[in-house]
Amino acid sequence: MNTSKIELLETYLSLYIGHDVVLKALQENDEKYVVVDVRNAPAFVKKDKIKGSIEIPAKDLAQQLATLDKSKTYVVYDWTAGTTLGKVALLQLLSAGFEAYELASALEGWKGMNLPIEEI
Amino acid sequence: MNTSKIELLETYLSLYIGHDVVLKALQENDEKYVVVDVRNAPAFVKKDKIKGSIEIPAKDLAQQLATLDKSKTYVVYDWTAGTTLGKVALLQLLSAGFEAYELASALEGWKGMNLPIEEI
Amino acid sequence: MNTSKIELLETYLSLYIGHDVVLKALQENDEKYVVVDVRNAPAFVKKDKIKGSIEIPAKDLAQQLATLDKSKTYVVYDWTAGTTLGKVALLQLLSAGFEAYELASALEGWKGMNLPIEEI
Secondary structure: HHHHHHHHHHHHHHOEOOHHHHHHHHOOOOOOOEEEEEEOOOHHHHHHOOOEEEEEOHHHHHHHHHHOOOOOEEEEEEOOOOOOHHHHHHHHHHOOOOEEEEEEOHHHHHHHHOOEEOOO | OOHHHHHHHHHHHEEEEOOHHHHHHHHHHOOOOEEEOOOOOOOOHHHHEEEOOOOOOHHHHHHHHHHOOOEEEEEEEEEOOOOOOOHHHHHHHHHOOEEEEOOHHHHHHHHHHOOEEEOO | OOOHHHHHHHHHHHHOHHHHHHHHHHHHHOOEOOOOOEEOOOOOHHHHHEOOOOOHHHHHHHHHHOOOOOOEEEEEEEEOEEEEEEEEHHHHHHHHEEEOOOOOOOOHHHHOOOEEEOOO
């Protein structure tokens, strides 16, 4: 019975990338990773974002897929880790053939660890 | 390998309904949707709830299934999107043959967007 | 179509154990359950933890598996229910043949219900 639990956990966790990988790429200016803020809220609500991340609201992602680069690895994030918006964006990216992950712990976790952010 | 990721995301996301659908139904008095607060906490802890939602604590849902209406679409919510209570309720509803979804982002997200609530 | 939803919900929910089971074990000094705080943060960030829980940061779990007891049931928890760290730890425990669960609602939910904690 644990087989199905283990399979679910393995697939579920394979959707995510850790903040350590993203932080290292940011610190080393590694351009392989593109961090994407997919929150749909307007700028005055969002206020700040992960340093170096680009903003593509999930609601606009479908129209912007053609502008993305298949040689990059996309890392999407939403407000918190429990919401579905990151997974909505991730599904679009994976279905379009991009390498993509959701940031584990999302913006909430990134800020909770006092990692670099920037104002919007 | 992305196939299993995509399948998991598709099935996972199919469990949820967006706040926009629920808000529109509320604003238009569309009686197709019944929003259900499944929090188990007592009223003085809950304090308020999504406007127009009914309260059926997850712990009482099994006994109340017979009073529900198969022509409706049920939308359950818990405090936050990351908890399991909404999914416990959702599993009961789906297993009993109801059309049902969990509200994406839960009460926390609904309040975060300043959508209509009412006191309990 | 609901079959795959129901299967996903059943497997997903089988990863979790409720706070009521853990609380009862704590109150009755039932030594079957071992509650494990898997947060990676240092003590001054964690500040407190679930009463009676032991601390094994997820990053150290692999090296400590050999010290664990196959006759116990392990219950892991992270800060919130939406993060992935608990599932990372859970996957290691299940893959190593332990009986293990993630605490539903995590530390956030436990504290929200004013259940017993202790300082670190």
